[in-house]
Amino acid sequence: xxxxxxxxxxxxxxxxxxxxxxxxxxxxxxxxxxxxxxxxxxxxxxxxxxxxxxxxxxxxxxxxxxxxxxxxxxxxxxxxxxxxxxxxxxxxxxxxxxxxxxxxxxxxxxxxxxxxxxxxxxxxxxxxxxxxxxxxxxxxxxxxxxxxxxxxxxxxxxxxxxxxxxxxxxxxxxxxxxxxxxxxxxxxxxxxxxxxxxxxxxxxxxxxxxxxxxxxxxxxxxxxxxxxxxxxxxxxxxxxxxxxxxxxxxxxxxxxxxxxxxxxxxxxxxxxxxxxxxxxxxxxxxxxxxxxxxxxxxxxxxxxxxxxxxxxxxxxxxxxxxxxxxxxxxxxxxxxxxxxxxxxxxxxxxxxxxxxxxxxxxxxxxxxxxxxxxxx
Amino acid sequence: xxxxxxxxxxxxxxxxxxxxxxxxxxxxxxxxxxxxxxxxxxxxxxxxxxxxxxxxxxxxxxxxxxxxxxxxxxxxxxxxxxxxxxxxxxxxxxxxxxxxxxxxxxxxxxxxxxxxxxxxxxxxxxxxxxxxxxxxxxxxxxxxxxxxxxxxxxxxxxxxxxxxxxxxxxxxxxxxxxxxxxxxxxxxxxxxxxxxxxxxxxxxxxxxxxxxxxxxxxxxxxxxxxxxxxxxxxxxxxxxxxxxxxxxxxxxxxxxxxxxxxxxxxxxxxxxxxxxxxxxxxxxxxxxxxxxxxxxxxxxxxxxxxxxxxxxxxxxxxxxxxxxxxxxxxxxxxxxxxxxxxxxxxxxxxxxxxxxxxxxxxxxxxxxxxxxxxxx
Numbered sequence: 001x002x003x004x005x006x007x008x009x010x011x012x013x014x015x016x017x018x019x020x021x022x023x024x025x026x027x028x029x030x031x032x033x034x035x036x037x038x039x040x041x042x043x044x045x046x047x048x049x050x051x052x053x054x055x056x057x058x059x060x061x062x063x064x065x066x067x068x069x070x071x072x073x074x075x076x077x078x079x080x081x082x083x084x085x086x087x088x089x090x091x092x093x094x095x096x097x098x099x100x101x102x103x104x105x106x107x108x109x110x111x112x113x114x115x116x117x118x119x120x121x122x123x124x125x126x127x128x129x130x131x132x133x134x135x136x137x138x139x140x141x142x143x144x145x146x147x148x149x150x151x152x153x154x155x156x157x158x159x160x161x162x163x164x165x166x167x168x169x170x171x172x173x174x175x176x177x178x179x180x181x182x183x184x185x186x187x188x189x190x191x192x193x194x195x196x197x198x199x200x201x202x203x204x205x206x207x208x209x210x211x212x213x214x215x216x217x218x219x220x221x222x223x224x225x226x227x228x229x230x231x232x233x234x235x236x237x238x239x240x241x242x243x244x245x246x247x248x249x250x251x252x253x254x255x256x257x258x259x260x261x262x263x264x265x266x267x268x269x270x271x272x273x274x275x276x277x278x279x280x281x282x283x284x285x286x287x288x289x290x291x292x293x294x295x296x297x298x299x300x301x302x303x304x305x306x307x308x309x310x311x312x313x314x315x316x317x318x319x320x321x322x323x324x325x326x327x328x329x330x331x332x333x334x335x336x337x338x339x340x341x342x343x344x345x346x347x348x349x350x351x352x353x354x355x356x357x358x359x360x361x362x363x364x365x366x367x368x369x370x371x372x373x374x375x376x
Numbered sequence: 377x378x379x380x381x382x383x384x385x386x387x388x389x390x391x392x393x394x395x396x397x398x399x400x401x402x403x404x405x406x407x408x409x410x411x412x413x414x415x416x417x418x419x420x421x422x423x424x425x426x427x428x429x430x431x432x433x434x435x436x437x438x439x440x441x442x443x444x445x446x447x448x449x450x451x452x453x454x455x456x457x458x459x460x461x462x463x464x465x466x467x468x469x470x471x472x473x474x475x476x477x478x479x480x481x482x483x484x485x486x487x488x489x490x491x492x493x494x495x496x497x498x499x500x501x502x503x504x505x506x507x508x509x510x511x512x513x514x515x516x517x518x519x520x521x522x523x524x525x526x527x528x529x530x531x532x533x534x535x536x537x538x539x540x541x542x543x544x545x546x547x548x549x550x551x552x553x554x555x556x557x558x559x560x561x562x563x564x565x566x567x568x569x570x571x572x573x574x575x576x577x578x579x580x581x582x583x584x585x586x587x588x589x590x591x592x593x594x595x596x597x598x599x600x601x602x603x604x605x606x607x608x609x610x611x612x613x614x615x616x617x618x619x620x621x622x623x624x625x626x627x628x629x630x631x632x633x634x635x636x637x638x639x640x641x642x643x644x645x646x647x648x649x650x651x652x653x654x655x656x657x658x659x660x661x662x663x664x665x666x667x668x669x670x671x672x673x674x675x676x677x678x679x680x681x682x683x684x685x686x687x688x689x690x691x692x693x694x695x696x697x698x699x700x701x702x703x704x705x706x707x708x709x710x711x712x713x714x715x716x717x718x719x720x721x722x723x724x725x726x727x728x729x730x731x732x733x734x735x736x737x738x739x740x741x742x743x744x745x746x747x748x749x750x751x752x
Contacts, residue, residue, distance in 0.1 A: 316421065
């Protein structure tokens with residue numbers, strides 16, 4: 001995997017670049033739609049490629065491990081073959097999901113024991129095991145097994161957790177480097193910076209992660225409830241340490257404003273369930289601001305969902321029709337809204353790239369952040 | 377609206393033809409996907425047009441009247457403008473849905489009083505009112521307000537109900553012919569033959585309906601639980617009376633085998649929720665037979681859903697992937713299965729047309745009925 005930077009903004013840390021994988025190029029900054037169980041909810045693969053213009057999607061190790069299971073994925077020839085997505089895929093480590101199961105999981109130095117949310121069966125994830133699982137899933141980018149601490153988090157716990165995440169990282173690297181992919185293409189491992197919101201821990205973690213000299217690095221443990229300002233400060237601090245010539249991935253972020261601000265701080269990759277989850281609840285992100293399609297006010301608005309965005313979902317269907325579909329609890333509501341929101345998120349990062357290349361990113365970003373977060 | 381017959385099969389009553397509406401031509405025999413609340417469930421309008429190759433879809437008067445309501449539909453400029461479907465639309469009369477609300481509706485000569493399933497509010501449908509409603513919805517083909525009797529049905533009730541349906545038809549025609557469409561295109565009214573499974577009543581009803589000399593005629597009250605043989609006998613009897621030069625619409629039918637048999641008996645138009653409803657439950661109709669995608673046996677079958685059918689949903693996705701989506705209760709499961717089943721149904725009637733035109737319809741139909749109803 002190679003990463004080349006095309007342009008560096010002069011007023012901020014924003015940059016454009018290209019991450020090249022065996023499944024094709026990823027233009028950064030990029031947003032990665034989340035395909036939890038091997039599907040980006042309510043969106044056909046053809047729509048992801050053609051309408052959304054996604055360049056890489058996410059899979060969740062925890063979900064894929066439980067269902068369809070490694071046996072099926074292995075026989076299919078990996079997740080790309082299984083779901084038909086021929087562009088790059090990134091898998092998380094399963095850590096975040098496992099920690100969310102707070103009542104049924106036990107964390108030890110060796111790894112984490114947890115119960116399946118599907119059938120209650122007991123499983124164990126270890127750093128080595130999670131590398132093997134992601135080898136089998138066949139993601140292009142594999143994430144290290146980490147602990148994502150909650151917010152707020154006591155200093156002592158945050159430090160101990162970060163230190164364990166670092167020890168786990170060494171075990172991940174050991175296993176990853178001693179193994180090869182099963183399907184004939186290259187995979188790469190991204191380590192994850194932790195340390196909650198404590199500057200000294202974040203600095204220490206970023207230095208540790210940078211010292212591993214992997215092909216890309218991630219920032220985890222943010223967007224878990226802390227104020228946005230605290231998140232931005234942490235990103236700024238961490239990005240001063242993470243190498244400039246490697247892609248930086250901010251995990252689980254966020255709103256359109258979060259993404260534009262983090263790009264200004266030098267982040268290259270994002271993922272979040274927000275565009276698809278909010279879509280299913282009737283919340284649309286548009287070029288004019290945020291709309292709740294369940295509101296009565298849209299019932300007689302026969303204008304396109306978002307004429308300024310363009311594309312099928314946003315211009316073919318009207319606000320009044322989509323509002324009707326939500327009230328009638330029709331599946332097509334989730335389909336249109338998900339397709340629209342993802343198209344919007346990918347448009348947003350494409351626009352960011354255009355403005356970084358043009359040299360006016362900060363001016364554009366400041367206008368957009370205000371406009372995009374308006375409640376319509 | 378005009379109807380021209382292109383070919384008449386020599387071994388059966390099957391025929392091909394073209395029904396021309398102001399929203400374009402409909403090639404018969406045709407299957408009409410059901411779009412209950414202004415949406416064919418889980419299928420984008422673009423997919424209906426391009427992948428399914430639907431030529432006409434249905435709307436349900438009962439559902440559309442309650443939600444989004446006539447006010448919204450009228451302001452939108454009718455259902456075509458509201459949902460973006462620019463080809464022909466047929467609306468049922470609401471009668472079938474109203475009678476299904478058996479606990480909350482009261483049938484009188486004047487009309488039917490019922491309570492909304494959404495908010496319990498009281499409404500009344502009369503023959504005149506239902507004509508006005510369908511004028512407002514703006515369907516190309518409008519159905520008469522009838523009573524659909526259950527199966528089995530006592531002779532006395534069936535006769536009285538049929539007689540009321542005939543009196544209602546005269547009121548429908550009176551109102552329809554005294555009014556005009558709101559949106560600048562022609563609408564047409566189809567009357568409906570009733571009479572349960574009693575040959576003398578069916579004959580009497582078919583004669584009454586034929587005497588009205590409308591542009592097309594429908595057969596109602598079938599596929600409500602009676603044996604298939606009884607349904608076929610009734611269709612045969614009715615089609616001997618309904619004019620040959622007018623399209624015949626068999627309401628609410630049916631399985632692939634039902635459709636092929638009814639085509640042989642001279643039916644031209646069909647609608648049924650089966651392809652979409654069964655799809656949502658994991659039941660797929662394919663060129664090789666019927667599959668239950670929830671079965672374990674498909675979990676490692678990485679072949680396309682239906683290579684013989686062709687088209688996006690059926691060849692891009694595999695059986696194993698679709699099975700996984702059903703087990704994981706993903707929305708995409710309903711999307712793929714609905715798109716596949718509708719593509720199959722429209723393929724089926726296109727193939728029927730090809731074989732009627734080629735003169736080998738009965739031979740082909742007999743082979744297909746056996747093959748398509750196999751359980752895979």
